Each structure stands twice: as structure tokens, then as C-alpha cells.
Amino acid sequence: MTSGQGGNSPGGPYGPPEGWNAPPAPGPQYPGYAPAPSAPTGYGAPRSMERPATVRAGLGAFMATLILGLISSIVVFSQFDTILDAALAAQGTSAKDLGVDQDAFIRTVLIAGVVLGLVFAALQVMFIWFAWNGRNWARIVLWVLGGVGVLSGLVGVASPQVGEPGFLVGLRLFGFLLSAAGIVLLALKPSNEWYRFRKWQRANGQG
Numbered sequence: 001m002t003s004g005q006g007g008n009s010p011g012g013p014y015g016p017p018e019g020w021n022a023p024p025a026p027g028p029q030y031p032g033y034a035p036a037p038s039a040p041t042g043y044g045a046p047r048s049m050e051r052p053a054t055v056r057a058g059l060g061a062f063m064a065t066l067i068l069g070l071i072s073s074i075v076v077f078s079q080f081d082t083i084l085d086a087a088l089a090a091q092g093t094s095a096k097d098l099g100v101d102q103d104a105f106i107r108t109v110l111i112a113g114v115v116l117g118l119v120f121a122a123l124q125v126m127f128i129w130f131a132w133n134g135r136n137w138a139r140i141v142l143w144v145l146g147g148v149g150v151l152s153g154l155v156g157v158a159s160p161q162v163g164e165p166g167f168l169v170g171l172r173l174f175g176f177l178l179s180a181a182g183i184v185l186l187a188l189k190p191s192n193e194w195y196r197f198r199k200w201q202r203a204n205g206q207g
Contacts, residue, residue, distance in 0.1 A: 046197045048197065049190075049194055054185045054188045054190045055131075055132075055195075057181075058181070059182070059186070061178045062124070062142055062178070063128055065146075068178070072171045073114075073117045076168065124145065131186075134194065136195045139191075142182065142183075142186065143187075146180070150183070153173065153175055154176065
């Protein structure tokens with residue numbers, strides 16, 4: 001008969017042989033190692049960051065320069081005949097001496113100036129918008145335009161045009177300072193890091 005306790009003891013009904021030792025009880029079970037995580041998408045990506053203050057202030061400076069330029073253009077267009085007469089008088093001549101129909105000349109210059117000014121303003125707004133959204137090429141274009149603005153501002157301040165109102169000279173000076181500030185702010189380290197991060201985002205379909 002069997003003992004009814006399930007299983008046979010070592011050695012059968014006669015017990016375990018002499019010198020036999022039961023195997024040690026199993027030790028505590030340790031959880032298995034989890035599989036190594038796979039490399040995340042975008043491994044080596046730059047640090048995630050929001051648009052820094054240097055980018056906001058730099059683009060704000062360029063936008064302010066654009067607004068000052070538009071104000072300056074409006075002043076020039078509204079007083080063009082007066083400014084032209086003053087400049088010619090300072091040189092000891094007049095529009096009639098030059099054989100030019102002054103009314104037609106003023107009208108032509110005003111139309112050309114309005115068209116060119118609007119086109120340039122629209123392009124600059126577009127570049128500012130793209131730079132605001134992290135397009136580095138637009139930042140480079142703004143650097144170039146800002147550099148031209150700084151050079152022209154230096155020339156204008158150093159040798160103002162004859163007959164030019166002091167108000168326009170002041171606007172040019174402020175525009176020069178704002179352009180210089182915009183160039184510097186967009187070239188600072190936080191700006192560089194943010195544009196690098198935005199480039200990585202677009203490359204990984206996150207931009």
C-alpha cells in the first residue's frame with residue numbers, strides 16, 4: 001500500500017540509502033533582468049527648450065527697425081518736395097536748373113519708393129516670421145539685412161544728407177542701434193541652441 005501522501009520517497013519503501021542527503025531547498029527567486037531598452041528615437045538630440053528670450057528680443061528688435069523704417073518712409077514721402085528743395089538749395093541749384101519737371105519727378109520717386117518700400121517690408125516680415133519659427137536660414141538673412149542696416153546707419157549718422165530733418169536722422173540712429181542689437185541677440189548661445197533644437201525637431205518629424 002502506498003502512504004497516500006503523493007510521490008515515492010528516495011530509496012522506495014525502505015527509505016533513503018545510507019549517506020544520502022536531500023538537495024538544499026531552492027533559494028529565493030530573483031526577478032529576471034528586463035531586456036535592455038532600445039535606443040530612443042532621436043538619440044543624441046539637443047536639449048529640449050522653449051523659444052528663448054534672446055530670440056524673442058532679437059526678432060522684436062528687427063521688427064521695431066522695420067516699423068521705424070516705414071515711419072521714416074512716410075515722413076520722406078509726405079515732405080519729399082520740401083526735402084528735395086532744401087537739398088538742391090544747399091547745393092546752389094534747383095530742379096528747374098537741372099531741366100527736370102519737379103512735379104513729375106516727385107510723383108515718380110514717390111510711386112517707386114512706395115512700391116519698393118512695400119516689397120522690402122513684406123520680405124522682411126516674411127524673414128522675421130520664418131526666423132520666429134526656427135528657420136536658421138531666415139536668421140542668416142536677417143543678419144545680412146541687419147549688417148547692411150548697420151553700415152548704412154553709420155554712414156547716415158556720420159554724414160547726414162543736406163536738408164534732411166533731424167527727426168529722420170534720429171530715426172536712422174535708433175534703427176542702427178536696433179539692428180545691431182538684433183544681430184547680437186540672435187547670435188548668442190541660447191539662440192544658437194534653440195535653432196539647433198528646432199532643426200533637430202524638423203529632421204525627426206516633430207517640427
